[in-house]
Amino acid sequence: MQNPTVSLFMPFKNTQEYLPACLDSILAETYPHWEVLAVDDHSEDNSRKVLEAYAKKDNRIKVYPNFGNGIIPALQTAYEHSSGELVSRMDSDDIMKPNRLEVMAGSLGSHGKGHVAVGQVQYFSHRGISDGYARYETWLNALTAIGNNYNEIYKECVIPSPCWMVHRDDFELSGAFRPDRYPEDYDLTFRFYENQLKIIPCNEVLHLWRDYDTRTSRTHEHYAQNYFLDIKLHYFLKLDHDPTRPLVVWGAGFKGKSIAKSLVNQELDFVWLCDNPAKIGKKIYGQELVHFETLKKLKNPQSVITVANETAQKEIREFFSTLGQQAMKDYFFFC
Template sequence: MCISILLPIFNEERYLVECLDSILAQTYPDWELLAVDDQSTDSTPQILQDYQQRDARIRSFRNPQKGVIPALRLALEHSTGALMTRMDADDIMAPAKLELMYKQLVAHGPGHLSTGLVEYFADAQLGQGYARYGEWINKVNREGRQWEEIYRDCPIPAPCWLVYKEDLLRAGAFEPDIKPEDYDLIFRFRRIGLKPLTVPEVLLYWRDHEDRTTRMNEAYDIQKYFRVKLPWFLELDHDPNRELVLWGAGPRGKTFATMLNEAKVKFRWVCDNPKKWGQQIYGVKMEAESKLREFGPMQIIISVASPIDQIAIKALLDELELKAGTDYFWFC
């Protein structure tokens, strides 16, 4: 069964050869690579041409419309495989990546998604944020809590999933013009009910470097992630029969409060800062977090990022016997 690898590329001459070599080294041989050059100005087109001549499984295309989403659409349009995955041109596949995900996915059939563990690396020093994210995403995937943790951050690596083509199309593939496109797609996988499966091995070596798209492109800044999270929460998990509570009055909390007001969703707002208690902020009265003990049925959005504060928050939530992913949701 052929696996179609969708690979959008823009100016990746420094890393593209390593990426392509890792694909050629796969232990699973039945794959095709649809590589789309997103109007690169470096030697990317020549590298693709050279590899295409070396191996008939590689096909490259020039993207007539600039952007990663049109590039992914073009790759999908030319794909012939029954199974779909994507890859980033600055990352490296472990040799058994496709084989292990293929075996796992085919054993369970359509309606499932296969992923695996990742290992971040860097040419220089690995950023602490990426290191923490790598530890978090591996923990979530080992424990099978992808959908429970989906609002904290993207729980499935964009270059490390495998699905049936029919499921990708059912989820809307790359039709929405929404960025971060990888995060939005994972929400759509959840919406159609895909069940995540995890290969408990490192399948992807994820490169951090100074020119990484998520560092350089404003379409991937933290505010854009917020703009993806909240609408999906309101569609997938919000229970209008329960009070909605926003926990946290820092910059993140204020962003979510603004968005809830824009969506005309009523909410109560709690924080641990006595100076703010009783104040009207954005038209909502700020209350003490201890007041949660007096609230009725509720759902809580937690916008507090401090790991130390999150420990205290979790203790109170446990005391109230609230359940993650149903009664409360970590948004950072």
């Protein structure tokens, strides 16, 4: 179908300061065949009035109240009211590049169903960007440039939440917004991965991602580290773990302990490795920690790595290489 309509799902809450720039960027898009499904998640400022004023000027912008509370019910509300053949997200505090929709719709038109169109992103803030966000931006854009985002899916969310687009049929195949698992953007990325939707490479910045202190991903409990670990382990056990192979956890810091505790609670056997002499031989959650050289004695293991230090990660990769083991098959970095 030529010139398919793009449905943009945009929950909003107390973002009146940023909405004009956001909406103006959408109105400036070179691809005109879109609809915005803006859902008010119980704003306490004038956000709703800002949206309604824009909606009066352009009937492609539609405003609805959230039938529940929170971002997932807001997204579900938006999806119920949508009609586009293509679907996408937009954050109410961000800015689109003028050609974002044209590039992404064109990519899907060229590649067909079974694909996810993504774009590179650029953070911006009135106070400058932290080193952590700068590293994440560089890492994410490097993956997007060649379309191998899934190769590091267990480290961080590899598809930017406000900069993806898929065919509606593929979105339905992947469960749409029906699951209620947080963080919802990471969960959706895993479901794209589960349903083998291929990433279309993109070497162009299409989205400007605003950072500020009260941004939801900074303040809401659903974006705390334990939620990310839970979702990683859930999908690893579902999609990539081979239960006939020995399971290994490498690392005994916060993340390693969290993963180990969850495995113990699920009554799943595993070998717990570390290289800290003070911890080797001790038991935590009833599980003894052993030296990482133990890995050499295991037959065809699968390892989850929870060591965050970049230098240590490089050494661990080299160790696995000497054993002839491969990333995303034999070992998986969770940080």
